[in-house]
Each structure stands twice: as structure tokens, then as C-alpha cells.
Amino acid sequence: MALSRSFKMSKRSLSPSSAHPSQKRLKSSFMPNKVATAEAATKVDQDPPLFKLLYAVQNAVKPKQGKSVVYWMRMADLRISDNRALSQASTEAKKEGVPLIALFIISPQDFLAHDRGARRIDFTLRNLTMIKESLSKLRIPLHIITHDVRKTLPSGVISFLKDLSCKSLHANIEYEVDELRRDIKVCELAKSSGISATFVHDKCIVEPGLVKTKENKAYAVYSPYQRNWLATLNDDVAHFLDESPKPNPNSEDVCKSKEFSHLFETPVPKSIPGFELDDEDRKTMETVWPTGEDVAFEILDQFLQTKARTSQMGAVDPLANGAQNSDKASRITKYKVDRDDASRNTTSRLSPYLAAGVISSRACVRATMKLQNNSDKVDGGKDTGIGRWVQELAWRDFYINILVSFPRVSMGRPYLEKYANVVWELHREDGNKGAKEGAYDSDPVGDGKDNEALKKWKEGRTGVPVVDAAMRCVNQMGWVHNRFRMIAAMFLTKDLMMDWRVGEKYFMQNLIDGDLASNNGGWQWSASTGVDPAPYFRIFNPYSQSKKVDPAGDFIRQFVPELAKLRGDDLHDPSESTADKLGYPRPVVRHHEVRDRALRRFKNPGEK
Numbered sequence: 001m002a003l004s005r006s007f008k009m010s011k012r013s014l015s016p017s018s019a020h021p022s023q024k025r026l027k028s029s030f031m032p033n034k035v036a037t038a039e040a041a042t043k044v045d046q047d048p049p050l051f052k053l054l055y056a057v058q059n060a061v062k063p064k065q066g067k068s069v070v071y072w073m074r075m076a077d078l079r080i081s082d083n084r085a086l087s088q089a090s091t092e093a094k095k096e097g098v099p100l101i102a103l104f105i106i107s108p109q110d111f112l113a114h115d116r117g118a119r120r121i122d123f124t125l126r127n128l129t130m131i132k133e134s135l136s137k138l139r140i141p142l143h144i145i146t147h148d149v150r151k152t153l154p155s156g157v158i159s160f161l162k163d164l165s166c167k168s169l170h171a172n173i174e175y176e177v178d179e180l181r182r183d184i185k186v187c188e189l190a191k192s193s194g195i196s197a198t199f200v201h202d203k204c205i206v207e208p209g210l211v212k213t214k215e216n217k218a219y220a221v222y223s224p225y226q227r228n229w230l231a232t233l234n235d236d237v238a239h240f241l242d243e244s245p246k247p248n249p250n251s252e253d254v255c256k257s258k259e260f261s262h263l264f265e266t267p268v269p270k271s272i273p274g275f276e277l278d279d280e281d282r283k284t285m286e287t288v289w290p291t292g293e294d295v296a297f298e299i300l301d302q303f304l305q306t307k308a309r310t311s312q313m314g315a316v317d318p319l320a321n322g323a324q325n326s327d328k329a330s331r332i333t334k335y336k337v338d339r340d341d342a343s344r345n346t347t348s349r350l351s352p353y354l355a356a357g358v359i360s361s362r363a364c365v366r367a368t369m370k371l372q373n374n375s376d377k378v379d380g381g382k383d384t385g386i387g388r389w390v391q392e393l394a395w396r397d398f399y400i401n402i403l404v405s406f407p408r409v410s411m412g413r414p415y416l417e418k419y420a421n422v423v424w425e426l427h428r429e430d431g432n433k434g435a436k437e438g439a440y441d442s443d444p445v446g447d448g449k450d451n452e453a454l455k456k457w458k459e460g461r462t463g464v465p466v467v468d469a470a471m472r473c474v475n476q477m478g479w480v481h482n483r484f485r486m487i488a489a490m491f492l493t494k495d496l497m498m499d500w501r502v503g504e505k506y507f508m509q510n511l512i513d514g515d516l517a518s519n520n521g522g523w524q525w526s527a528s529t530g531v532d533p534a535p536y537f538r539i540f541n542p543y544s545q546s547k548k549v550d551p552a553g554d555f556i557r558q559f560v561p562e563l564a565k566l567r568g569d570d571l572h573d574p575s576e577s578t579a580d581k582l583g584y585p586r587p588v589v590r591h592h593e594v595r596d597r598a599l600r601r602f603k604n605p606g607e608k
């Protein structure tokens, strides 16, 4: 790749994720279908799998005895405190006088099926290492299994449970369709093996499926959902927010017993073949996203107590310079007015910790109540910084609720099926449109066959400064502020007219907070295909957005150093001669020219 001399950036910032050789091998033997047919999706929407799972749990067997209780930790509940399934498993183990065993399963095919990126996997492994150590102190083994064939995972789990003469299995629910189906199968197999299986809600503040319209339907619009969500929460704060106790220690016998002692010995791998980080990126991730529950609480505390700082823009340690003195103008207090300013750390930057469950969303809400003189009600109103922040946590619940109520969105379908036929310049192959075998492998994302415009978008070389700054921030930090995600996503789907699923995949592969529900929600919002979306005719003008979200241009100058000397309009929209002089690309498309193409194609889906 040709670099101008002034383009002094880390290798990583210019070399977005592409398939690793061993990932390619994995792909060639496993090619999940990424986009379901409309018919298949409608069928699943009519009978969402969550409710089948809950039914299966209700009808689980109640075995009289067993020699152990197992807690199955998943990628979204990487913590020991306030973890419902872990807490329940521990209570049962204590009551029965048997050891509690923790299990984590590494399933590379699932990583591939969900476009999991190396950063998110590395973050998982780093957190697991700490969890293993903490659990060991309680004499609870964290046993790690790698299971290669995704299809046989349920029977693999059951044979592990049988080997331990397990009485019951406990896990927090994962809400993606594939995972729900897998757990339904686990329930069936557990029942026929005389083992009880319990899956509980943990990820949300208000569990999905509970907040409904007067007609007993799922909300597809955020504002009324949020109002009802808040009222439901405040009706029974203790029920929704009470902290689950930490697990009890196992007896000393466990460490010596023939049956269980070997379970302590499985190490947490340093990396997973096919999902390795290069050394430079690993170092950056370790600095920018340190691990562990204590760190997550410290990051939360700083958000609640201290001022936003410009020194925190970019890929730096979030806890650098230690704790500062409490300040009345703390980030959460100013969140209502400041949150769209990306030149300082005005938002919490807790999303990686929430996505991986290193901190519970309940703990975040409890902290806001404490901040308001131990209020017994949750402030989720639009008039305060705290209320506004709690509303963001409600967005997270909202999108999980959408995933559960309209599973089609996790099957690669648009929520608004009428936009399924919008003509894209580049679309994610689905294997259903007569695409040749191996369509997934020839998917243009990430395998070196990108079309030029997509490549420029990924690398942050579109010639539109605000978009490039956003994408380079993603490539450098594995994270970018919400507004910049919206701008980059809108540019890809409307200006470049590329399938939102292409961008969704790239974000999943590169974000450290990659989460199907929020990522899909954000992409479908930007592409106008989702629930409560940006209407298709309200296309962001990236240049006016740029002036709004980065008025002083600090964010652009940080991530697009070629433009560091520019100010004002020149920075937001450099002329061709200025761009040429600075070695910055000219715009890949002209916004005013391509806008009409998007309007036309959305107005008449199917027409070019």
C-alpha cells in the first residue's frame, strides 16, 4: 500500500482486519449461511426461540442427587460479582454439599459464524485469565474446553456433565438465534440424561420480552419502549437491580479429589488459532482496554466522579494519571450536553466491559442511584446527565429486546423487509440467491478481494475527513464514539451504497465491544432498514455532521494527521489542491452527486 511521507501512523491503523491463514482454513471447512431467506426469518419471528428455551427450562427434570453443580460461563458474562447464573449455581452447590465447577467453551466455528474479531477474543481470554485466578482462590476450577464442531457442542456439554456426575447446569441466556437453539438442544439432552438445566436472564436491566405495548406486542420504537422500561424498572427496583451474591468457596477436598482436581489444570490459551492479534495491536489493546472487574468499576467511577479530559482522546490508558479529585462537573453530570463531543472522553467507554459482561448493566444503574443520594428510584429522564446516560443503557436493552422479539435481525435480514431488495453496489453474499458454492468464502469482506471504495472506507482513506477519522479510530482503538459510528455507517450505506451487512461484519471484526444486538441495531438504524431507523430520505451530510460533532476539528486532527495543519472549513472539507498537497486522498464520491442515487434506490427498492 502506498503511503505518503506525512502519513505517520501505526501499521495497525492502516491494515484493518483480514482473514488469517488458519481462519481461511477454518472457513474452507465451515461455511455458515449468513443470510436467511425471508420465509425462514418470518417463521422464526412467529415463534421466537427464547420462549421455547424458557419453556424447556420450566420443564426441566429435578434430579434428586448428583456429585457436582456446573456453571457454564459465556462470552458475555465474564465476571464473578453480580452474576445471576453463577450465584444460583453456587447456592445450589452449597445446599447440596457438592462442588461448584465453572466451565468455559471455546468454539472457533461460533467465532466465525458471528464474525468475532481477534480483539474481542483476546479481551475474552485476558479476562478469563483473571477470572480463573479469582475462582481458584475460592477453590472453584474454571475448566476450559475447545470444541471444534459447533453442531456437536450440546452433546459435548452433556458428556462433560455426565463425567462429573453433575446434578444441574446453570448458565446466563445468550439471546442470538443460534445460541438459543443450541441451548434448547442442551435442555433436551440434559432432560434425557437426568440433569437439570437452568438458563436465566442476566444481560439486561429489564429482561427481554417483558416490556410490551398495550396490544401485548414488542415495541419497535424506542421512546415508548424506554418510557415503559423505566416505569417497569421503578415499579420493582429491588427485583431488577438487586445484586446477586458472589459464589461461596468450595471445600478443600475439591483440590485433592481424583474426580475434580484435574479441572484446575486447563490453562487459558494465550490466543486461538485463526484469531491471533499481531504484537503491536495486542499491546495497544492491553493499554487501552485493561482487564478485570476492578478496572471496569474504576472506569465507571471515573465517569461518575471526574471531568472529561482531552488527554483521553485516542488510544491511551483509560486510567492514566490515576484517580482525580471528584468534580461536580463530572462526565456523567455533563453527559446531557457534552456527550457528542468526541474530543474528550465525555462518554463512559464502558461498552467493551458491558459487552463482555465484565461489569453488569445493573451495577451501572445502581451506581447512578448511589450518586443521587441513594435514591430509591432510577433517573432515566431526559433532563439530567444521569437520566440521559441511563437512557443509553436502555438502548442496549432495547436492541436485545429486538433481537429476541424479531430474531430475523440476527439472521441477516432487514427488520423492514421492504428494503430487502434495495440495490447495493456491493452486497454480502447469502447463498440463497443462487450464489455459487463457497459464497461465504468469496464474500468480498476481509479476504483481499475488496472493491476499491470499500477498501478505502475500511482503511480511512475515503477523502472525507470525518469518515476517515472515525474509521482510523476504529482501526486503532477497536472503538469509536457513537456519533462517529453513525456517520461512518451512513456514509457506507448511503454515499457508497453498500450493503449494511458488509459494514456490520467489519465492525464486528474490529470493535472490541462487538455485540450482535447493538451492532446490528446501529447498522440497521443507519441503513434505514431497522426498527425506529433514520428515515431513508434523511441522509447525513458528512461535512455538516463533521462541523457539528467536531467543531474545533481536534478529533479529525488526532486521527488524520495529514490534515493536522488545517483549520475551519478546510479541515472538514479540504479542496482538491489542498488534499493533493498534503498527500490526502480526494473524496471517493461526491456527496451531493450520490445522494440522489440513495434516495432513488430506497424509494423504489429493486430499481437501479
Ligand SMILES: Cc1cc2nc3c(=O)[nH]c(=O)nc-3n(C[C@H](O)[C@H](O)[C@H](O)COP(=O)(O)OP(=O)(O)OC[C@H]3O[C@@H](n4cnc5c(N)ncnc54)[C@H](O)[C@@H]3O)c2cc1C
Binding pocket: 339, 347, 348, 349, 350, 351, 352, 354, 355, 389, 392, 393, 394, 395, 396, 399, 480, 481, 482, 483, 485, 486, 489, 507, 511, 513, 514, 515, 516, 518, 519, 520, 521, 522, 523, 526
Ligand atoms: C453502526 C453502529 C454500530 C455499533 N456497534 C456496537 C457494538 O458492536 N457494541 C456496542 O456495545 N455498541 C455498539 N454501538 C452503540 C454505541 O455506539 C456504543 O455502545 C457506544 O459508542 C459505546 O461508548 P460508551 O461506552 O462510551 O457509551 P456511553 O455513551 O457511555 O453509554 C453507556 C452504555 O450504553 C450503551 N449504549 C450507548 N449507546 C448505545 C446505542 N446506540 N445502542 C446500544 N447501546 C448503547 C453501551 O453499552 C454503552 O457502553 C453501535 C452503534 C452504531 C451506530
